[in-house]
Amino acid sequence: MHMFMSIIKEPSIIIAIVTLLGLLFQRKKLSEVITGTTLSFMGFTMIKVGGGILGGVLTNFSKIFSYAFNLKGVVPSNEAIMALTIDQIGADAALILLFSMILNILLARLTKFKYIYLSLHLILFMSFAATAVMKGLGMNSLVTIIVGSLVIGSYMAVFPYLLRNASRNIIKSDEYTIAHASMTSYIIGTYLGKVFGNKNNDTENVKINDRISFLRDPNVATTLTMLVLLLVSGLVAGADFVSELADGKEYIVFILEQSAIFAAGLYIAKAGVKLFTTEIVPAFKGFSQVFAPGAIPGVDVLVLFDKAPNSALVGFLVSFFTGVACVFIFPLVGLPVIVPGIMACFLAGGAAAIFGNSSGGFRGAVISSCLNGFLLCLLPALTLPLFNYLGAEGVTFADPDFTSLSAILWAIFRWF
Structure with a gap:
């Protein structure tokens, strides 16, 4: 069990195994097998490394912003709550993950839901959430594992299917699709963008004055956006606090460095995405031919960020400031304060805007990412009591x- 959990926590290993099997099933030459497996493993690892860099900068920004504006409350963090509860519910969650994967492959083989969810680290978090709810209702391990596996395994196949048309509009092919933990937001956001947006006003085609033409470069735009956010927050927080956070480094030097590091992390992650998709898509065809003929791989939303960088940037900002607004609104209506998860705002907010833009242009991007930011605060606030018994305070x-x-x-099993 410990080894299984260790492998699942490193999705790059799962990706490498899928690539290896796919190439072997296609009877590729040994050199092609080694090259493809290594590059897919390397590409996904680059995504992880880039994500780690992004997370580090966003964590520092979150600390500065929270201190500057005195934000206190519960922090949504899948990694943190899993780490705190792994001894309590980790064994059941791991088994749910295993059986969910098997059910996903079976559904892809036997039904029209021919999508295999490869973002397995997200499914691990979902398994923990399902286990926590069922255990909190007093269900035994057998019932918890059966119910959790059936529900999550079905989700892994059905939700990418529901998102397939929206994904195809962005990716421009059916070689792969999106499988991410905010598909609820993407599905609703795409619909709202279609109803209330204007597809002709594509965010990616926004005209930029020649004087600020440097913003056309996504790396420059990303660096400058983080620079502005960090500078404003840092000025309010004070140079002393920022210097302490930076282990004595000068305030302005730290701010400039963090802005560039953030852009570099995103660049590494997007380079990894390109390398990963180049190898996993053809290799997956061999894997699916054996286990689920015709199946399509579902991958992380970072694959979209290079396709619509303007939308991703708009989504991050709108999702984040929507979350900040919720901090001040929720106490007025009796809800607990949820501090915006910066990484979730960046990834899910950016992706929500990309989906909204695909159906409703700039207005759709704003509506979709605003919805995402609201859900990132509202749903954790409403479900917080479900996890109180775990004893993981503040997260x-x-x-x-x-x-x-x-x-x-x-809502269903509280009656049993």
């Missing part, structure tokens, strides 16, 4: 798919 599950699934399980 809860983050993404809309985890929290909405938890609420549905609780």
Whole structure:
């Protein structure tokens, strides 16, 4: 069990295994097998490294912003709550993950839901959320594992299917699709963008004055955006606090460095995405031919960021400031304060805007990412009592798919 958990925590290993099997099933030459497996493993590792760099900068920004504006409350963090509860519910969650993977492959083989969810680290978090709810209702391990596996395994196949048309509009092919923990936001956001947006005003085609033409470069735009956010927050927080956070480094030097590091992390992650998709898509065809003929791989949303960089940037900002607005609104209506998860705002907010833009242009991007930011705060606030018994104070599950699934399980099984 410990080895299984260790492998699942490193999705790059799962990707390498899928690539290896796919190439072997296609009877590729040994050199092609070694090259493809190594490059897919390397590409996904680059995504992880880039994500780690992004997370480090966003963590520092979150600390500065929270201190500057005195934000206190519950922080949605899947990694944190999993680490705190792994001894309590980790064994059941791991088994749910295993059986969910098997069910996903079976559904892809036997039904029209021919999508295999490869973002397995997200499914691990979802397994923890489902286990926590069922255990909190007093269910035994057998019932918890059966119910959790059936629900999550079905989710892994069905939700990428529901998102397939929207994904195809962005990716421009059916070689792969999106499988992420905020698909609820993407599905609703795409619909709202179509109804209230204007597809002709594509965010990626926004005209920029020649004087600020440097913003056309996504790396420059990303660096300058983080620089502005960090500078404003740092000025309010004070140079002393920032210097202390930076281990004595000069305030302005630290701010400049963090802005460039953030852009570099995103660049590494996007380079990894390109390398990863180049290898995994053809290799997956060999894997699916054996286990689920015709199946399509579902991958992380970072694959979209290079396709619509303007939308991703708009989504991050809108999602983040929507979350900040919720901090001040929620106490007025009796809800607990949820501090915006910066990484979730960046990834899920950016992706929500990309989906909204694909159906409703700039207005759709804003509406979709605003919805995402609201759900990232509202759903954790509503489901917080479901996880109180775990004893993980100050932290809860983050993404809309985890929290909405938890609420549905609780609404159904509280009667039993």
